[in-house]
Amino acid sequence: MKNYIKHVVRIFFALFFPLIISAQEHPSLLVTKANLPALREGVKEFPLLKNSFLDIQQSVDDELINELLVPTPQDAGGGYTHELHKKNYQLLLNSAICFQVTQDVKYLNLSKNILTAYAEKYQDWPEHPKRKENHPSGRIFWQNLNDCVWLVNAIQAYDLIVSELSSQEREIIEKDLFIPMAEYLMISHKAVFDKIHNHGTWSIAAVGITGLILNKPEWVNKSLYGSALDKQTGFLKQLDELFSPDGYYAEGPYYQRYALSPFVLFAKALHNYKPELHIFEYRNRLLAKAIETVFQTSYTNGLLFPLNDAIKDKSIKSNELILANNIAYSDIDTNPTLLGMAKRQNKVIISDAGLKVARDIFLGKSKNFDYKTTLIRDGKDGKEGGIGILRHGDEDTQQTLVLKNTTHGMGHGHFDRLNFLLYDNGFEVFPDYGAARFLNIESKSGGHYLKENNTWAKQSIAHNTIVINEASQFDGNVDRAEHFAPTHITLYDHDTLKYVIASESHSYPQTKISRALITIQINELKKPLIVDVSYIHSDNALKTVDLPYYYIGQVVDQRKKDVEAKVSLHAFGEKNGYQHLWLNSSYALQSHGDYITLLSNYKFYKVHFASQSPHNILNHVHLGADDPQLNLIPTRGIVLRQENLHEAVFAQLIETYGDINPTDETISDANPAVKNFKITPAEKNNFNISFEVGARVFQLETDLTDNIISNIKIEQL
Template sequence: MNYVNDRFCELVQLPRNRQAILAMKKDVDDFLPSFCDSPAKLSRWGHHYFCDDDGGRLIFDLNSPHSHRCEICGKVYSNDVQDGVWVTFYRNRAVVLALVSAAVYKATGETKYRDYALQVIDFYAAHYHEFVLHNKENKIFDSYETMKWGCGKMMPQGLNEAIVAIRFIQTIEILRPELEQEWLENVHRKLFREMFRLLAPQAVEIHNISCWSLAAIGVMGLAMKDQEMIDYAFTSPFNIRRQLAEGVTADGFWYEGSIHYNFFLLEGVSYLFLFSKIYGYDFGQESTAIFERMFEKAYEYAFDNLYLPNPNDGWPNLNLRTFSYVYHTAARAFGEKSKVGNLLKIIENDPNPRTTLPLSEPYYCCGTVCLEQLLFNIDFDYSDYRPVAHVSNTFPTSNFAMLRNNNWNVFVKYGLNGKSHAHPDIMNIEVMYKDQRISRDLSNAGYQSRLCNEWHRKTLSHNTVCWNGQDITSVHPGKCLRFDADSFSGLALDVYEGIDYQRNLHITEDSLVDEFLVQGKSGVYDYVFHLESQLQLECEMPLEDASLGFSENGYQHVEETKKVLVLGDKAVLWAVFGELRMKIELQLENGQELFLLKTKDNPVNQTRRSILVRARGEKVRYSMQLTV
């Protein structure tokens, strides 16, 4: 099996593919002829490249290495940190476009594109020993023996270095028939052996970053016929087979509980899986089964419109098309007629536009066609696929469940498998009515953004219950008490120490009924439900200005608080968007108070309407029904 599809040179001449190659040529021609880098430039962590005011990503402008403008509010940042991130983005673009340039050469035979690609690899191989060994906190080390975990050289951390290593190997694999053995041995010695020394000490726990380090080591080893690297990837103490066996739940989901990190991990492993196929190495029967199941389960926990739930760390508004490039890589290895190949075709036929990633974004020609589709699966018949029905499902070892019928999708997260990348939002729900998102998880902006840590990672920004204005403390699994096609009941113990949560959900064709039970300690309990920013909230009951009394843990970012003056124990609100008119009925028991809030979205220049029901005591019951 070859890396590039055997029919690539033939089918790339079709008109639709020629247009893609022309666009790729322009991207390369606009950058690589003037490529210039220096080991003296220190790279910085990409998560710094976000606006503190609204969480918007800063614009990477090739012509502006010292001035960085927010894509939302226009605020300009000028300091060493953002300058260092610009260096990271510049190098990443150079490495990605070297890969693109190799593909253009393969398609056109124009030797300048081969030379561009080799120029980039030659530079980094020749100067790799000169790059400063440092981590994302900008601490500098003098050797691999003294460095702390997480270091990079070209890039700000080992994770990014692993990505770069794989990109270089991909480029070489496209150009391999053109490359002399002496050149390959030189790059192997100067670049890949040094990357191995950097990455091997960083694969020391069950973690997504370890998987990337092992994937890079294995890909380099297979492509360069370096048995030490191959053995390290597959037989070292925290080898890739152990990562999959211990890090993936029985439900086929990466244990850290993030959709983004689940796919991010799949991306790295997919390269190693593909290179194992190319070079005839046994990936392992159990590992292969786990890897394949992860792709199948991802389709099962997607909403019907193929948008994805967003528990824990990650990026907002992701859909399966966001990760079509990962499915393309896996489908190259599994084959067009495989389950993964069939799911890829369903994704490629999805009418919704692809949503993008703010960091580690792969290459999509004109924003729509990924490079992997052209290189790997250019001969697929995308009209020939088998529909796969979505049904209600539970994922008990991942603490997730999804209820579905013809109208509703309700995703619930009722526990955690540890603190890594966790958000304090146990018993959070996301709600979809047909193609209309009613309430989604915000995920977060970049980790160094002030609002990521002051709002997106706070209990209050999620659809759950806050106690005494504090963030949920548990990072432990919950329990599914009952599940069927239209009902779910989940229990989480010690969500706060000594406080237990139970949430019961039921859907009909017209309604969603939510019952939330809390018991344990006396205090102030705030049940929160956020509506998407496009939904207007109508209230016919009197309102008065109010204060929630808390000023930390996200409460300081509530923009407006109105108390609803409710007569009796029942309140009715309306959520309205276009022709959608949704009745929200709240049963208020034992003196519960109803508040309407304006809260921040992601990005935070958008505003959501939020419902908060406050109760006091040590045993509380909330009840809400949505009816269309």
């Protein structure tokens, strides 16, 4: 009886399936049937589209001679089966693209064979034998997330070739692969499907796009409004909760780059299939802002600011951002500066959007991307802190300061509020460590985050921020950090004076911390001066207050010439990241006139120090203690320390000068211009900082309101 019913269902499916599919034209996602002739001609005519396609075609041609392998999944990230299944979904999509552009049946057959091979095996695979900690596993990969990514790519390939398949081939692929896979993600892993997190975004995008292609409106609705259809989860809720009004994503630029891919892909599918939703207009064109924002959170060398868990070499050239940029220009806003970004990316996606971008670049419509001095707000209502970015100069030599005071960033967040970074002349000078991870290097913790990500990279001392009593902010507790959001960050932008001020009052008990980064352009100096001021006020006695400055380069000079090295190396502390720092040397700083000079990328960076504290110590440290597996990347820094106080002020002035040519063995402009940098006591509710350039004296007036820095003024005395 069971076999009879099954036979009847097969006959029904074979008879009526063509009627269902004929209601939809395919391809219908990134490539649409109506634009196919123009796309095929554009590949011949527009250089950026042509070169992008030839790269894809070559990658597929290289695989055509190889045997198709679809092994039983067994390896974690970076392992053999993991990488092979990943390569297969990329090959699947790329071969489908090649078929539609060239109409060569060999590419069609390859895509069809891959889908059929997975359809034959998928339902026989159990849950993956390995599991990434704290995340549910998939069937193909060791975490559910990767299965979602596989399906997002596979359904795009299916859309490209489905019109060329027989009804029987479609039935096998849909019934034995896409339907059980989507239901597995939506039902068996309902918790992920309903999660407000990038894993949830990938899950709903996978199910939602598959639902659109397979004409499953209930899947689409659940992807939009959550599995209970109560609008408490789902795509729209994720757009509401995970992005600020400025388009900043809670987990930081690295994960914003990653999460934009499913957001943009599903939005594009909805734009094509359900235009009545006006999805690209949602929340005042939120996705367009998110794409602009992720580019603004990069330096002019293309690298994203490595905030929170971030792999430091991820750049604007990642495939996710090429996709996002193309869709933004084609479907949301034909802003010519997005074409300038596309030129920097030097690649487009082979799609309707990629065609439009490549054509308009060919027609000379592009303008350089506008890197701005800007404040990017965080929090769904824009009232939970943010990131301040101060920029000066031309793109290739730009000075960029970043002050971070955002929400924690969920599980990928670091305890680093009031952290700062400095880029200059095309490189990092005072960097952030980013994540402790060797992505997909199986011998290094299976390619996953190293244990040092928790013991070092997330800890406050690993960042250029204030650390009190050798404890991380919120005692390293994610739930507490998530509960308390920063509220205060302001930015002032003038031709010669720019500053960003931020404060934090929850990270340490009964303690308020504020920090101001100030840039001052003085005519005779090539680069603006940077003044970095931190004010700490506590109701409690503070044993130690530390401010690290991690740098890339070499110390070439300092005020104290006879620094004594430690007789033997020992760790700077016992826990909270301090156990990973070797202490090289320490000495007391003077109240003013103290400095250290760094050489970084053929420029000098002289850091002047000023203090009111009688216990002000400079510690030279380097990273690598308590690291028997040599997991940590060698890093040098100084840690400024003040001791035994209720109130502390840290004031530094960073002066950039000099040009070194190692080829010609010449040095020019090698003399610093600033002198007599000091803190001047003033009234109870403020303090002043002064310095001299030549015969002129400059004074910064720093107002304190409610024990935080609230305003900056500058005058020439």
